[in-house]
Amino acid sequence: MELPRQRLLVVSEELGRAELEALKFLSLEHVPMRKLEATQKAQDFFETLQEKGMIEPGNLSFLRELLYRIGRIDLLEAQLGSSREEMERELQIPGRARVSAYRYLLFQLSEDITEDELKSFKFLLGKELPKCRLNPKTTMLDVFIEMEKKGILGEDNLSILKSLCAEINISLLKRIEEYELNVFGEEEMLITEEHRGSTGGPQAHARWPASSVASDSPASWNQFSQLEAYKMTSQPRGVCLILNNHNFAKAREAVLEPKNMKDRNGTDVDAVALKRVFSKLHFTIAEYRDLTAEEIRKTVKTYQREDHKDKDCFVCCILSHGKKGIIYGVDGQEVPIQELTTSFTGQNCHSLAGKPKVFFVQACQGDACQKGVTIETDSGEQDSSVETDARFQLDCIPAEADFLLGMATLQDYVSFRSPRQGTWYIQALCQHLEYSCPRGEDILTILTAVNQEVSRKSCKLNAEKQMPQPSFTLRKKLIFPVN
Template identity: 90%
Template sequence: MEFPRQRLLVVSEELDKAELAALKFLSLEHVPLRKLEAIQKAQDFFEALQEKGMIEGGDLSFLKELLYRISRIDLLEAQLGSSREQMERDLQIPGRARVSAYRYLLFQLSEDIAEDEMKSFKFLLGKELPKCRLNPKTTMLDVFIEMEKKGILGEDNLSMLKSLCAEINISLLKRIEEYELNLFGEEEMVITGEQRGSTGGHEAHARWLVSSVAPDSPGRWNESSRLEAYKMTSRPRGVCLILNNHNFAKAREAVPEPKNMKDRNGTDVDAAALRRVFSKLHFTIAEYRDLTAEEIRKIVNIYRCQDHKDKDCFVCCILSHGKKGIIYGVDGQEVPIQELTTSFTGQNCHSLAGKPKVFFVQACQGDACQKGVTIETDSGEQDYSIETDARFQLDCIPSEADFLLGMATLQDYVSYRSPREGTWYIQALCQHLECSCPRGEDILTILTAVNQEVSRKSCKPNAEKQMPQPSFTLRKKLIFPVN
């Protein structure tokens, strides 16, 4: 088979500096460090692989694995004639994976370490590594390489890295423990590094790589927990659709006038918070303001019909008035929440099948008040307005898998909005996403913290309270990586 130089040229032109650095790092067991450090162009990297016999004739299996590991599925499919599914099958064949389990672990950690966490690593390593190697341009992969050079990091020497992760981010430590558990087993984890090198060997190596085929999967942390995570590596992750209804003048002009159709002052504060947070989480933001019921349907249908094949998730945030199981357009007309969520089932939106579909709804859903937290009315003189945001009815979320529906409060009850500060629910949600996603916490853990925060809020004088409640058919952990 003729050597596909033209395709390699196209691939080389598509790779950016960070991706080339990742490919070089993952190849360190096959190409000497000194040679890799001198390489600045992807074409030179491919030449080095060819010299080492890693690209021979038409055999591009190693390059395919590298592109798969860094999640350049577009190049894998378009230029090398493979696919994510094919690579997942191939890498489960014993001996097929050529990126070492240890090297891949370090790469995964580098992808999960946030910017502020990387600064902490550099600070704590200040006495171990030369300061000139810890400048602002030094990446986490560079830090790992310097640690290896100093002999404080290696396949059988993870103790210092584990200590650092324990100080900085416990979820990173759990990733290392997962690697050790899968690679060596519970009993072998107590063996010394020298003894460990002679046990398990290639079989253990293959076992861990098979368990970590999905680049972002946290896998299992112990023998009894095997819950994997949804893939969340695409850039962008997907669309965050924000439907933000503020001005209900059209509804107030209707005859008869719908009940409680005041303008939703403060909703723009919520929308701004959602834009900020989901942009940081690498979503494409699509915001629409003051939509009638028919316009809501049309916008939702546009995104239902979009091709989400290269995206990992879909998020929809709805900010409006409503009643039980219903949201209102600014014209006072009703749109069932179930109609919106069902639009994105696998049958109605094929490219989102098997991927998480997340809905957050801040909308009037009822009139009852929960005792325990005081409230103020929605007048121009007071801080908080009553929004009757109740929990979904049972049929609001599709029975199909991979959905999450977060509602601001329990069924039949009100929720609260400050004209200056936004709603309790959306503000708490955004704050906890911003704080907890960099630590690797999953969405259900985050929503539990949101429940706790909102339930503790109060305002005078009537001792009313609010309790959000999510509903979900998720099959895996849903984690939004910041990197």
């Protein structure tokens, strides 16, 4: 068929600046970088593709793929007569994809990287890419292009990028490792990291890849183990209750101990991450913000009395100030953690008997870490960009079976919270759940990985460390299928 120029004009007028840059980036294997850098308009870009034979009368496959890759399904359907489903089927055919898996991976990473993370990349690459660091308009795609120019990034050279991702956001590293496994295969990854090829297809890089094990058969998740798994097939799986305390003005007005209790800046970052992950794990999210001690008790009692007979699990995430064995309401009054956990024993909540009850607690023990100017405590002793939290004594978990209590750090030690990026523990927990649940890994394996990641971090001004610790009375494997 003949390519109508009017149709290309319509597409070009609909594309924004960032989308044009994405299309140019995805085309780098087919059009010289110098040529693309000089292209500032979508119409000029399409003309360049025509000159290179990438767009021809009767062959719009590359243009369709480009629009699909950047998520402009509306233009794909309205102007090119294709659909998302058609493109997914087409790109599964070997050799059909023209955008390499490597370049599509970089594009996807750029889409997921936040502004703060981009600044971190620029900072860490300051010596290698000084221009990127100084230019506030530099995008992540620009950074990737400059890394390629300097020879520190390529299809066969991902080591520096992986090291940066490990430092900045572990979930980005997991995406790269998933790409390597899908593209190169496990055996080749173990033998060598050289001479790698590439294939296309968006499924290779999905954030939540489909498991090869049926989600409605718990036993099949444990084909290599004799240990039974908890049933986890109900829709929804259960409630994920989030108690998120940020504003402690009431406590400050009451002049209660600890004095001058600070607002927990950054806690909403944790709450957003928890809601995102547990929604994808098929839990009903119930978030409550800025509760007094009495309101915390009433909220927990509400869910204790709820009928959970059609649910498989209960999750409770507690984000607040605290000290050993207790959390604070926003009024500065104390609530014992054990009071909250024992509310869901089989005796006190019959419909959850024999089902897993999971608690993740992020709250401060009250011991300030004051060696550096960037440190403050969750008891409110000092302003800073990093704050401390702590775990609770082991008697906070009921002696009854089927409980898991995940705590941010060892007893008597602090844990850290960034007002901009959230807590080390909750962020690592969410990233590892997001990465490992689709692979059928059980919660204790995931929490071990969380331990490893958090233990590697340090508060740079004074080298403070953190070591999380779960305690549990689980009788079976606890696995959260994503399907």
